Structures are given as structure tokens and as C-alpha cells.
Amino acid sequence: MSSSTEPLLNTGEMDSNMDPTRKQSLDVMDSDTEDKLVDETNIEELVKELPQATDRTVQFLDNLLAVLPNRWRNWIVRTIFTLLMVGSFGLIIYWGPLPLMIVTLLVQVKCFQEIISIGYSVYRVHGLPWFRSLSWYMLIASNYFFYGESLVDYISFFYKNMNFIKPLLTYHRFISFSLYVVGFIWFVLSLVKKYYLRQFSLFAWTHVTLLIVVTQSYLIIQNMFEGLIWFIVPVSMIVINDVMAYLFGFFFGKTPLIKLSPKKTWEGFIGGGLATVVLGMIISHVLCQYEFFICPIEYYDTADWTFRCEPSKLFQLTEYELPEALRLIFKVTGLPQTYMMYPFVLHSLALSLFSSIIGPFGGFFASGFKRAFKIKDFGDVIPGHGGLVDRFDCQYLMASFVNVYISSFIRAPNPAKIIHMIHQLKPEDQVNVFNLLSEYLNSTMTGV
Amino acid sequence: MSSSTEPLLNTGEMDSNMDPTRKQSLDVMDSDTEDKLVDETNIEELVKELPQATDRTVQFLDNLLAVLPNRWRNWIVRTIFTLLMVGSFGLIIYWGPLPLMIVTLLVQVKCFQEIISIGYSVYRVHGLPWFRSLSWYMLIASNYFFYGESLVDYISFFYKNMNFIKPLLTYHRFISFSLYVVGFIWFVLSLVKKYYLRQFSLFAWTHVTLLIVVTQSYLIIQNMFEGLIWFIVPVSMIVINDVMAYLFGFFFGKTPLIKLSPKKTWEGFIGGGLATVVLGMIISHVLCQYEFFICPIEYYDTADWTFRCEPSKLFQLTEYELPEALRLIFKVTGLPQTYMMYPFVLHSLALSLFSSIIGPFGGFFASGFKRAFKIKDFGDVIPGHGGLVDRFDCQYLMASFVNVYISSFIRAPNPAKIIHMIHQLKPEDQVNVFNLLSEYLNSTMTGV
Structure with a gap:
């Protein structure tokens, strides 16, 4: 590999402004600090230091399982930690919305760290300490912006009369923008000639990571505000789809689904999809019966930590007639023609279809990304599973869907x-609005 | 440069799923199609084909100016095309808000094309035709989303009773998300093993470009909705700052300002800043007097293409007392102690300070970016100036500031x-709201 001996910009106009010693410094630049990006010839070398340990198990489990063949050992470790995660998820839900939001925030921070670490290894900017600080600063600034945007709603519901918060709410967006501008100027001032290419790449990397992780975890929080059911049902669907696709694939898998994820099979895809639809409806039906899950967050009473609200139409048992096509079959078999159901259960069908058909593409995307950078996992925090991003790849896509679904079909x-x-x-x-409204109501509702 | 001979993922678990012929194919991969990114040693080779022509002039101008020294020739070409651009800008404003929005859209599309072209050259994906289509598809989808979001407001003002548009407005977000998901799946399915690294890089590149270009041109449109003055004043300030900094630098420039842009000087920075503040106030004062500039877009009457509205407080002459510090000096010199001014002119101070202090960092950022990729300009559409991005780099940052400023301090x-x-x-x-409002007004305004 040879260093470039060209000046940065070789136009006559610019040359007059160029210090000749700066040209020299390019000539003697050693290849280790050369401003180059990723190269297939050394990418495995670069990412070597990232934690990679799907096969890592807790030591005592390892000893216990030593007698089993490799395939089964991994199966058991994966199962144990899946159950542990599902259990902790249940516990956190039981604790209520605030712990749930904090956990969402923590998961987001860890995912950010996992993705950003890959960028650091790939672009080898360990010599530029500002960069690590800048990424984390951007994470904090964007969280302040997004969490602030949801808390504006939240706080204004609970503290309607606390005037001292008002400027913080009114100027929240201005403060966020100022924070961003500070980061932007910081980046421009931190640019070092030798590293331009790498610094811009990593700046872009940071922004894409923020786009994936922070904006989507903001959408998750927004979903929770509509009622915890809008958070729990989609998360469960992705977990069910993952687990069931794994099980169906493990026992019946034969036909490969996609080159990107050679372990995925059509059998797993279809079996997992069917299981998600059925289990999704059952879970939805159960959760629809508890105010804890269906009340929007503004009905959360922090005095005794409970939800109290009049269930909206979505969560009231409604009589549905069978679709035309099924009526005859049901008549012949003597089954009833009408069924009582929560309308939410019908909506859950849209969610489960998305989570089992489109959801896996989030996983394929993550797979492709890992292959591009020749890493096996995003991290090693969960034995048998890898990093957090490995488990949450599809959750983020799902959360966006739920958010758009609510805003298009549910929220009035x-x-x-x-x-x-x-x-x-x-x-x-105010008086103006009152008069206009009174006029409008008089004209449209003379019968009321 | 040697090709990697390692399999994509070298873990025992994965190996069993790997087709041995795929490993072989990596060995024989030729270096031209090797999956590597940018390398300083060849980046100049890669971007060679990009249009680069700051020194290009229209042929007949070139002949006319042949006798002049190089420095002056560039000066004259630059001046002619600056005047041409300012003139066309005035003409488009005269045509009204709709042509302005269309031009904003066209500028956005051209900027997108310029930035995306650099990505294509750098990552050499000419062999992957889907990628070019995918980027443009993403541009259309995101424009549908953002322009739709503003048009929802616009259309609902003008066509309050057109019920057939309602579903398009209500489901606009859902349609946009579906379009995005289609693009996302398209990307995942288009992944080709040899090109993973480059495809992901270009996918990120596309997203960052959309973030810069599309979201910010959406903010520009939003600003126009508040009244054309919120668009014209900031744009003029950036132009004034650019031109004046150039002039002050050209005639008085001595002290270099920042390494990134060696032609920028402190003299230009300060002179340009002062000129921007003064000229910004004058332009604001003039524009404040015309309904055409100050009325929000909902008061635009498409029947006779004029604006008619009651000027808000911001655009009514108001008496201001001098600040304490200046009072004595003005008293001694016999000048009056109070002045009539439009409140907007005071706000213009905030805008001109941002455009002259923070604005230039948009330019430094673009400079650094060009240096990272060793290009001199983003394109060659404007003789003497380069590409559109070269001229609009600071406009986008400014538009974001104005948008945040309006939402924080202006919009009620x-x-x-x-x-x-x-x-x-x-x-x-509706009746519920009416009753609550009537109760509230009775309790708070017993004196009205």
C-alpha cells in the first residue's frame, strides 16, 4: 500500500494557499495512519477486537452441559436465556410504565454502543478521542430531543398548572437544536486533515445509528402512551415469531429461505408465521380484559400505581358476523353464526401478519450487515443469543409499523x-373559538 | 492488493451451512470487483469522472475575458452568475408561492443527484443497476411523505369539504411507510454477496443524503407556509453573507480563518457578518410593509393570486424605547429616545447573527466533505460557482434554524x-369540548 503524494486539492488557485510542509507531511505519512476506509483484505483484522461470543456460555452451565453434543448444548443455552429474558420482560411490565420506559432507554443505549463500536473498529479512529465523546454527545442530544417531545405531552397532562415547566416545554425544540448545532460545530472543528475521510464516514455512521436506534425507540415510547397493549402485543409477536420460526426450522426445516441467513428455512418462516397469528390473537384477547394494558398512559394514577379508564370501543366486546364464505360451513357443522370479540383482536391480525411476513426482513438486514463487516454477532451480552442488536433487530421495524398503524387507523x-x-x-x-364552535354546533346539530 | 481467502463467517456452526463452491469463488475474485470501500490511494481515480468545473465559463464570455488576468476573469464570471441567480430568485418570488415551492423541490432533486453521484463513483456500483433506481425510489417515497405532510395542512385549508381527499390525508402516513418498507425489502433482496460492504455503505449514504436534503427542504416549505418573509429574509441573509464575506475577503482579507477553507479570512467573516446584520434589518423593514410577504399561506387567494390578511402583531409598527446604555448618548446628540419599528426587525437580528456566525460552518462542513473525497466542487451547473450543493450548503442549516425559531418563539x-x-x-x-370550554371561560373570564 502506498501513500498518496498528491496535495489535497490540485488546482492552481488553491495551491497558492498551501503550506509546502503540509504536502511533505503527506509523503512521510505512515501507512497505519493513512486516511483509508474499509478494505476487504483487512476487515477481519479490524473487527477482531469486537466481543463475539454466541458460543460463550456461563461457566457452570458449560460444565453441566459438557456431555451433550454441540448442537443440543447451544439449544439448551439459548432456551434458558430466552426464558430468562421473557421472565424479566414480564416482571418489568408488572412494575408499570415508568420502569418499562427506562428499560427501553437502556436497551437503546446498549444497541447504540454495539453499532457504534463496529464503526470505531472499522474506521480505526482510536487516536481521535473527540470522536467517541462526540457520538455519545449526539446520543444524549437526540434523546433529549425525542424523549422531551414525548414528555411534553406527558408532563402537560400531569402538571397542567406548574408554570415553571412551561419555558422548558415551549423552548424544548430550540434547546435541542442548539445542542445539535454545538455537536455539528464540534465535529467541524475536530476535523484533522489526515482523517477527513474516516471522520466523515463515522459522522454518517453515527447519524444512521441515531436514526435507527433513537428515533425508533422514541416511536416505542409513543406506542406505550396509547396503552401498554400497543407495546406488549407487538413485542410478544416478534418474540413468538423468532422462537417459533427457530423451533419449526429446528425440527422440520429443509428448504433454505434466503442466502443472507442460511439457517432460516421456509418451514420455519411459515410455521412461525401461523403460530404468531394464532398466539397473537390469544394474547390480545387476554390483555383486552385488563385496564392496566388498555388505558392510555394519561389515565395512569401515580397515587396508587393503577390505571383507571372507560375502555374505548376498541376494547369492548362486539358482536361480529361470520364472513359470507364461512357461513355455510359453520351452519352445516352447527356452530354459531356470530361471535363476540374485541375489535382489537382483529387489529392484532394486521400486526401479526406484519411481524411474521415483513418483520423477518429486519433480521435479514442485520444478517447482511454482519456479513458485510464479517462479524458473527453485534456483541456478547446474552449467552446463546449474541448482542442486544441481534435480538432487537426486528423489534425496531415492528415499532415503526405499530406507530404508523396507530396514527393512521386508531388515534382520533x-x-x-x-x-x-x-x-x-x-x-x-379563546372567546373566538368558543363563538365559532357554538355557531357550528347550532348549525349542524339542531336535533341534539 | 490481495483478495481475502477467508469464508464470510468463520465459526464452526456456520461452516456446515456454507457451500464450498462459494468459498472458492472468493479466492478467484478479481481485484476490480473486490468488496472494498474507499482508499486514499485510488480515491482521485474514482471521482475523476464527476463533473468539476469551477473554472469553466460560457464560451463567448471566455473569449471576451481572455485579455484579463485569471484572478479577475474568475471574479467577473462569478459576479455575472451571482447577479443572474439573484435576478431569477426575484422573478420566482414575484410569481408567487407555488412556483417557489416547485423551485425548492427542483433544487432539492439536483442536490440529491450531486451528492448521490459522488457515492456512486466512490463505491463503484455501476454494475448494480438496482442501486441507482433504489436511491431515486427512496427520494420519491420520502418526498411523498414530507411534501404530503405539509400538503395535508394546505389542502385541508382549501378543500375543507372535499371528502374524497380525506382517505388520502388520513392514510398518507401509512402509504408512505408502505412505500419505505417496499424500498427496504427491495434493498435486502438486492444484496449480492460480493458487494455487501459497498451496498450497505451506499444505503447509508442514501439515507444521510435524504436526511440532509429532503427533510430540510421540507422545513423550507414549512417556513414558507408561515409567510414568504420567513423564507426570503433567511435566504437573502445567506446570500448577502456569502457575497459580502467574499468581497471583504477579496479586498481586505489577510488573516486565515480556518484550515478547512484556506480562502476564508477573518476580515471576510467579520465584514460579511456586519453587512448581514445591517442589510438584513433593512430588507426585513421593507418586506414587513407588504401583505404579499407577511401573510401566512392560508390567506393566499388563488382567485386573483394575492394575499389578504390582517397583519399580526409581528408586522405592526411598535414604539420601542432605547436600551438604558444608549439613552444618554442619544440624549446628548439630540436624537429621539423612542423609535417606531416592526417587531419582526428585532427577530431578524437573531436570524442574521445565526446566518453570519453559525451559517459558515455549513460551508466548512461542505469544504471538509469535498476534501475528504478530493473533489473541488459538487457539480458544474453554475459557471464560477460549481454545483448547486456548493451554493446551498448553508441554506439548509439556516432553514432548520428558522423552522425551530418559528416553532419556539413565533407560532402560537x-x-x-x-x-x-x-x-x-x-x-x-364536540359537545363535550364545547361544555368544557364554556365552563373554563366562565370561571376565568368573569370580567369579560
Whole structure:
């Protein structure tokens, strides 16, 4: 590998401004600090230091399982830690919405760290200490922005009369933007000639990671605000789909599904999909019966840590007639023609179809990414599973879908929010709205 | 350069799934198709084909100017095309808001093309035709999303009773998300083993470009909706700052400002800044007097292409007292103690300070980017200036600032929008809001 001996920009106009000693310094630049990016010839060398340990097991488990063949050992470790994770998930839900949000934040931070670490190894910027600080600064700034945006709603519901918070809410966006601009200027000032290419690459890497991790974990929080069921059902569906696809693939898998993930099979894909639809409906039906899961977060009473609300239409048992096509069959077999069901259970069908058909593409994407950088896992925090990103790859895509689904098909303008907006108007505008509304109601509802 | 002879993932578990012929294919891979990214040793070779022509002039101008020394020739070409651009900008403003929005869109598309072309050259994916289509598909999808988001407001003002548009507005976000998911799946399915690294890099490149270009041109459109003054004043400030910094630097420049842009000087920075503040206030004062510039877009009457509105407080002459510190000096010199001014002119101070202090960092960032990839310009569409991105680098940062500034300090909840939201409620909720509001007004305004 030879270093470039060209000046940065070779136009006559620029040359007059160039210090000749700077040209010299390029000539003597040693190949280790040369400004180059990723090269297939050395990428495995670069990522060597990343934690990689799907086969790592806790020591005492390892000894216990030593007698079993490799395939079964991995199976058992994976199962134990799947159950552990599902158990802890249940426990955190039991603790209520605030711990859930904190855990979401922690998962986000760990995912960010795992993805950013790959960037550091690949672009070898260990010699540029500012870069690590800059990435974390950007993480904090973007979290302040996004979590702030959801907390604005939350806080304004609970502390309607706390005037000292008002400037923090009103100027929240301005403060966030200022934080970002500081990071941006910091980046520009930290640019070092030798490293331009790597610094810009890593800056882009940071932004894409923030886009994936922070914006989508913000969407998760937003979903929770609509009622915990909008968080628990989708998360469970992805877990069920993962586990069931693994089981169906393990026992019946024959036909490879996609080159990117050679372990995935059509049998796993289809079996997992069917299981997700059925189990998703059952879980939805059960959760629909508890106020804890169906009440939007503004009905959470922090005095005794419970939810109290009138269930919306979505969570009231409704009579549904069978579709035309099935009526005859059911008539012949003597089964009833109408069924009582929560409307949410029908919506759960859309969610389970997305999680089992489109969801796996989040996994394929992560697979391809790992192959591009020749790593086996994103990290080693969960024995038998790898890093957090390895487990949460599809969750983020799912969360975006749920968020869009809610905003398109579920959420209606909220009277409480409208009243809150009117309170912020100038007195004369409040009277104005009142008069317009009274006029409108008189004209449209002469029968009421 | 030697090709890697390692399998993609070298763990025992994976190896069993690996086709031995695929390992072989890696061995015989020729270095031209090798999956490597950017390397300083060949980056100049890669970007050679990009249009680069700051020194290019229109042929007849070239002949005319042949007698002049190089430095002056460039100066004159640059001046002619600056004046041409400022003139066309004025003409487009005269045509009204719709042509302005279309031009904003066209500028955005051209900027996208310029940045994306650099990615293509650098990652040499000419052999992967899907990639070019995928990037443009993403551009269309994200524009549909963002322009749709602003048009939702716009359309709902003008076509309040056109029910057939309603589903398009209500499901706009869902349609956009579906378009994105299609692009995402398309990307995953288009992954080709040899090119993983380059494909992921270019996918990230596309996303960062969309983030810079599309989201920020959406913010520009949003600013226009608040009144054309929020678009024209910031754009003019950046132009003034660019031109004035160039002039001050050209005539008085001595002290270099930043290594990234060796032609920039402290003299230009300070002179340009002062000129921006002064000229910004003058332009603001003039524009404040015309309804065409100050009325929000919902007061645009498409019947006779004019704006008609009651100027808000921001655009009404208001008496201001001098700050304490200046009072004595003004008293001694016999100047008046109070002045009539539009409040907007005071806000213009914040804008001009941002555009002259922070704005240039947008330019430094673009400079650093060009140096990282060893290109002189982003394109060659404007003789004497380079590509569109070379001229619009600071405009995008400025537009974000203006947007945040408006949402933090200017925009108040809008009675018309609130009434529109109430109309979308269910009848019983409308009555509910009415009762709550009537109660609230009775309790707070017993004096009105």
C-alpha cells in the first residue's frame, strides 16, 4: 500500500494557499495512519477486537452441559436465556410504565454502543478521542430531543398548572437544536486533515445509528402512551415469531429461505408465521380484559400505581358476523353464526401478519450487515443469543409499523388535547373559538 | 492488493451451512470487483469522472475575458452568475408561492443527484443497476411523505369539504411507510454477496443524503407556509453573507480563518457578518410593509393570486424605547429616545447573527466533505460557482434554524386549526369540548 503524494486539492488557485510542509507531511505519512476506509483484505483484522461470543456460555452451565453434543448444548443455552429474558420482560411490565420506559432507554443505549463500536473498529479512529465523546454527545442530544417531545405531552397532562415547566416545554425544540448545532460545530472543528475521510464516514455512521436506534425507540415510547397493549402485543409477536420460526426450522426445516441467513428455512418462516397469528390473537384477547394494558398512559394514577379508564370501543366486546364464505360451513357443522370479540383482536391480525411476513426482513438486514463487516454477532451480552442488536433487530421495524398503524387507523383527535391547546390561546382567541364552535354546533346539530 | 481467502463467517456452526463452491469463488475474485470501500490511494481515480468545473465559463464570455488576468476573469464570471441567480430568485418570488415551492423541490432533486453521484463513483456500483433506481425510489417515497405532510395542512385549508381527499390525508402516513418498507425489502433482496460492504455503505449514504436534503427542504416549505418573509429574509441573509464575506475577503482579507477553507479570512467573516446584520434589518423593514410577504399561506387567494390578511402583531409598527446604555448618548446628540419599528426587525437580528456566525460552518462542513473525497466542487451547473450543493450548503442549516425559531418563539396555537380539529371529533365529543370550554371561560373570564 502506498501513500498518496498528491496535495489535497490540485488546482492552481488553491495551491497558492498551501503550506509546502503540509504536502511533505503527506509523503512521510505512515501507512497505519493513512486516511483509508474499509478494505476487504483487512476487515477481519479490524473487527477482531469486537466481543463475539454466541458460543460463550456461563461457566457452570458449560460444565453441566459438557456431555451433550454441540448442537443440543447451544439449544439448551439459548432456551434458558430466552426464558430468562421473557421472565424479566414480564416482571418489568408488572412494575408499570415508568420502569418499562427506562428499560427501553437502556436497551437503546446498549444497541447504540454495539453499532457504534463496529464503526470505531472499522474506521480505526482510536487516536481521535473527540470522536467517541462526540457520538455519545449526539446520543444524549437526540434523546433529549425525542424523549422531551414525548414528555411534553406527558408532563402537560400531569402538571397542567406548574408554570415553571412551561419555558422548558415551549423552548424544548430550540434547546435541542442548539445542542445539535454545538455537536455539528464540534465535529467541524475536530476535523484533522489526515482523517477527513474516516471522520466523515463515522459522522454518517453515527447519524444512521441515531436514526435507527433513537428515533425508533422514541416511536416505542409513543406506542406505550396509547396503552401498554400497543407495546406488549407487538413485542410478544416478534418474540413468538423468532422462537417459533427457530423451533419449526429446528425440527422440520429443509428448504433454505434466503442466502443472507442460511439457517432460516421456509418451514420455519411459515410455521412461525401461523403460530404468531394464532398466539397473537390469544394474547390480545387476554390483555383486552385488563385496564392496566388498555388505558392510555394519561389515565395512569401515580397515587396508587393503577390505571383507571372507560375502555374505548376498541376494547369492548362486539358482536361480529361470520364472513359470507364461512357461513355455510359453520351452519352445516352447527356452530354459531356470530361471535363476540374485541375489535382489537382483529387489529392484532394486521400486526401479526406484519411481524411474521415483513418483520423477518429486519433480521435479514442485520444478517447482511454482519456479513458485510464479517462479524458473527453485534456483541456478547446474552449467552446463546449474541448482542442486544441481534435480538432487537426486528423489534425496531415492528415499532415503526405499530406507530404508523396507530396514527393512521386508531388515534382520533383527543378532546383533552384540544382543550389543552385552547388554554394556550390568547383570551380573545379563546372567546373566538368558543363563538365559532357554538355557531357550528347550532348549525349542524339542531336535533341534539 | 490481495483478495481475502477467508469464508464470510468463520465459526464452526456456520461452516456446515456454507457451500464450498462459494468459498472458492472468493479466492478467484478479481481485484476490480473486490468488496472494498474507499482508499486514499485510488480515491482521485474514482471521482475523476464527476463533473468539476469551477473554472469553466460560457464560451463567448471566455473569449471576451481572455485579455484579463485569471484572478479577475474568475471574479467577473462569478459576479455575472451571482447577479443572474439573484435576478431569477426575484422573478420566482414575484410569481408567487407555488412556483417557489416547485423551485425548492427542483433544487432539492439536483442536490440529491450531486451528492448521490459522488457515492456512486466512490463505491463503484455501476454494475448494480438496482442501486441507482433504489436511491431515486427512496427520494420519491420520502418526498411523498414530507411534501404530503405539509400538503395535508394546505389542502385541508382549501378543500375543507372535499371528502374524497380525506382517505388520502388520513392514510398518507401509512402509504408512505408502505412505500419505505417496499424500498427496504427491495434493498435486502438486492444484496449480492460480493458487494455487501459497498451496498450497505451506499444505503447509508442514501439515507444521510435524504436526511440532509429532503427533510430540510421540507422545513423550507414549512417556513414558507408561515409567510414568504420567513423564507426570503433567511435566504437573502445567506446570500448577502456569502457575497459580502467574499468581497471583504477579496479586498481586505489577510488573516486565515480556518484550515478547512484556506480562502476564508477573518476580515471576510467579520465584514460579511456586519453587512448581514445591517442589510438584513433593512430588507426585513421593507418586506414587513407588504401583505404579499407577511401573510401566512392560508390567506393566499388563488382567485386573483394575492394575499389578504390582517397583519399580526409581528408586522405592526411598535414604539420601542432605547436600551438604558444608549439613552444618554442619544440624549446628548439630540436624537429621539423612542423609535417606531416592526417587531419582526428585532427577530431578524437573531436570524442574521445565526446566518453570519453559525451559517459558515455549513460551508466548512461542505469544504471538509469535498476534501475528504478530493473533489473541488459538487457539480458544474453554475459557471464560477460549481454545483448547486456548493451554493446551498448553508441554506439548509439556516432553514432548520428558522423552522425551530418559528416553532419556539413565533407560532402560537392557531384558532383556525383548532376549529378544524374539533370538526373531526365525534358529535358527542364536540359537545363535550364545547361544555368544557364554556365552563373554563366562565370561571376565568368573569370580567369579560
